[in-house]
Amino acid sequence: MKRHAFTLIELLVVIAIIAILASILFPVFARARENARRTSCMSNTKQLSLAVMQYTQDHDETYPLARIPLEAGQTTPDGKQWTADMVYWPQILYPYHKSFQVYWCPSHKFSNTPVGGGDPVPINGQYGANTLLLPLNAPSKKISTVESPATTYALMDAGSFYINASKALATTGNVDFLPGMGEAGSSCSTINTGAAYTNQRKDCQIARHFDGVNVAFADGHSKWLKTSVLVAEANKCSGDCSTNVSNWNPMR
Numbered sequence: 001m002k003r004h005a006f007t008l009i010e011l012l013v014v015i016a017i018i019a020i021l022a023s024i025l026f027p028v029f030a031r032a033r034e035n036a037r038r039t040s041c042m043s044n045t046k047q048l049s050l051a052v053m054q055y056t057q058d059h060d061e062t063y064p065l066a067r068i069p070l071e072a073g074q075t076t077p078d079g080k081q082w083t084a085d086m087v088y089w090p091q092i093l094y095p096y097h098k099s100f101q102v103y104w105c106p107s108h109k110f111s112n113t114p115v116g117g118g119d120p121v122p123i124n125g126q127y128g129a130n131t132l133l134l135p136l137n138a139p140s141k142k143i144s145t146v147e148s149p150a151t152t153y154a155l156m157d158a159g160s161f162y163i164n165a166s167k168a169l170a171t172t173g174n175v176d177f178l179p180g181m182g183e184a185g186s187s188c189s190t191i192n193t194g195a196a197y198t199n200q201r202k203d204c205q206i207a208r209h210f211d212g213v214n215v216a217f218a219d220g221h222s223k224w225l226k227t228s229v230l231v232a233e234a235n236k237c238s239g240d241c242s243t244n245v246s247n248w249n250p251m252r
């Protein structure tokens with residue numbers, strides 16, 4: 001009986017075709033996955049910005065602070081103690097969004113260990129509040145200080161829980177940076193070189209979402225922007241770039 005079989009050449013041709021198809025399709029699949037993560041992240045920033053707007057309605061048109069002291073015996077709004085002495089803006093807004101999921105950007109893996117150990121907490125490496133709207137210290141900002149809410153940065157992907165023009169131009173510590181600022185020409189070299197900071201260095205050098213970040217604006221809407229756009233706006237800053245509300249927002 002005569003037997004039929006593939007020749008070596010035929011097998012090599014099939015393998016070559018499979019390799020070519022894989023090289024074409026794998027990047028497409030990776031891009032599709034990142035698109036899904038970017039959409040999920042944008043939903044998070046939108047929910048958080050809407051929570052900010054609800055907060056201002058309940059607090060005499062005043063924005064929350066980026067952090068407030070945690071008093072002895074005080075329970076945080078979300079029931080989790082991120083650090084020993086502070087309550088952070090995502091926690092302050094918890095009564096309005098009531099979701100732990102919105103704390104986390106799905107495209108970044110860095111987190112902190114909470115007081116006493118346990119599950120990671122998103123103090124750094126997730127979302128940062130623009131300190132022009134949500135200052136680190138009192139006094140709080142009023143809605144009336146914002147000339148154009150639709151074009152004023154409120155929250156965004158960030159290395160730390162807060163962000164401002166100065167941090168968008170140069171790193172000042174292990175977590176103080178705008179993701180992708182390395183691509184925009186700024187230095188990420190001040191980030192600790194230890195293995196524990198590998199994700200931060202990568203986050204600083206390469207933007208989380210296709211060379212950009214998700215940004216929520218003061219009027220509640222969210223959109224994706226290239227990191228280079230935010231850096232260019234930061235370069236327009238003059239005077240005190242961390243407190244003056246007219247400095248790091250693209251109203252011009």
